Amino acid sequence: MANEGVEALLVTHLPDVRWLCGFSGSNAALAVTERQAVLFTDGRYTAQAREETRGARVVIAKRSALKEACALLAERVRHAAFDPAHTTVADLGLMRSVVKAKVRRSFFEPLQAPMVSDLRMVKDAGELAAMEGAAKLGCRLFEEIVPHMQSGHTETALAAELEYRARSLGAEGMSFETIVAAGPRSALPHGRATTARLPRNGFVTLDFGVILKGYCSDMTRTVHMGRASREERAAYDAVLEAQQAAVNAVKPGATCGEVDEAARSVLRRTGWARYFTHSTGHGVGLEIHESPRIAARQEMKLEPGMTITIEPGVYLPGRFGIRIEDMVAVTATGHRVLTPVTKDWIEIHSGEGRARAKR
């Protein structure tokens, strides 16, 4: 805060609150001054706040946690910074309503650059262990679910099986709505599971993650049901090569744009670039989407401890799509892939009751 010239900070984005003081409830405002941090929540969380919170005093607000946090700041400091990316215009109005009219417009100042989310990009050893645990659980789920894939089963049934196993193995929940995109639906980058059925012949994309100790995992694998065409196989090989090139580009000092370009250039060379319609990846941690963005022209440099996804894909509308995604941690010397399950071509022949992996 001193570096940024900030006298006090109001934190209301819940993952930021959790990262700073441990409290994981759904209503919280954290007032941070040079000398003290005070967490405001409400009566539903009296016991939980005491149990979880570290490094901050806990106050159970009578009416509004947000307004009481602002009132405390107004008593103690002359200016307080807030995060404009996670503060609504309405909340800013509430925040200002507890400040004396004379300084109402000037008391709260938007942070000029993200502060807590930038700090959160670099994970410490405990966080990395939690994320590695979540990623490994994801890999185990993929290995367990492939033998269950049979043409005719619905996407939702497969998602149900996956999520049940996740929960049974201790996941606190899924880190986002499970994507099972079968046949032509694999061409939808965000094809949440529906009642569509796994095809006799075609791709199925599985994109899912679990939450362990609050931390998210995120991985994607695309498998083929039945015998693939040459074009399908060529597309898969191109995506895999692009994905591996981007993974290989992950190291301290590399820019996010360079990592994106590593994937994109493979797809340009192999002729699939026009079907790669999104960015290459994103940071992941307490939230499923965090900084940094792994996208074209992003100048941010990777640092040890950052944890990102690498997930290029190609999508041919109405026909098929392929995406392959790993979670990758930046290390002091390069990178470590947190999702060690195979990315090799997997072809599933129904009736056999199990998958055959062929290369």
Next chain:
Amino acid sequence: MANEGVEALLVTHLPDVRWLCGFSGSNAALAVTERQAVLFTDGRYTAQAREETRGARVVIAKRSALKEACALLAERVRHAAFDPAHTTVADLGLMRSVVKAKVRRSFFEPLQAPMVSDLRMVKDAGELAAMEGAAKLGCRLFEEIVPHMQSGHTETALAAELEYRARSLGAEGMSFETIVAAGPRSALPHGRATTARLPRNGFVTLDFGVILKGYCSDMTRTVHMGRASREERAAYDAVLEAQQAAVNAVKPGATCGEVDEAARSVLRRTGWARYFTHSTGHGVGLEIHESPRIAARQEMKLEPGMTITIEPGVYLPGRFGIRIEDMVAVTATGHRVLTPVTKDWIEIHSGEGRARAKR
């Protein structure tokens, strides 16, 4: 819009976008003028946007859906309204950045009262059917899960079983993180499932909901494992009486505050009011928490088509808690309970392998 003196409206809150035009993707900005509605999203949603959107032209934005929506509005109208409760300070900056400098501060005006969320409070027949389906599925899940409750099982195992059945029966997902709060944890109003075990003797609160066709259900039942004390039974009877009194108070023209008071006055009379630490309920629909709030002093009047929860509870810290929750639709003449599963006392004696319901 004409009634509110609004020339154009920018809609960015995703449930509002979905309610207005059907699009359910995760990136959207809807620009509405007197003559036209235009939906902006990105390349990931090309196919989905075409398939889902009704009553709006679809534009796939090259860079930012939000900024392109604002640019269109800036060309066509002199002022556009936005929803301050769902627009961040940072997004307002982005929105303004595409408007000519001369009118930058004045072009976007915050809505003085919620517009789309107020419209969304009253459900039409199709929405009510979706919600009734979701609520019925919830009831079926409760009936199926009770025979699975055995002391020693973990809360997460029970949640896993419940969620697996929900998915298998066609739910698109759970409408919020499933609450299974066992023994002393039942005193936590928001006790998400943990690895704590169902007690030999004590309450277990189940609070959960499913999503069907985009619409949420929400219900709570509290059952007792083993033989209850007189105090526990008295508390249950008081909560049930309070809950029923509030349900009975639901009718067109009643204020939300009156419904809250109906529950609260029963708990005052029976001596439990000090342990009822939250409000009585909330609207539910595309979102799990919507307007109106069913809380003390809320003057809003109920109207036919509104769908709300009625969920009083009592919580004795460190000892036990009880909550009973139904979803209730306001009808032309009164109300209809959408969660018809029993609220009678249920006592589970482990080892018998099934629940006995006693009154």
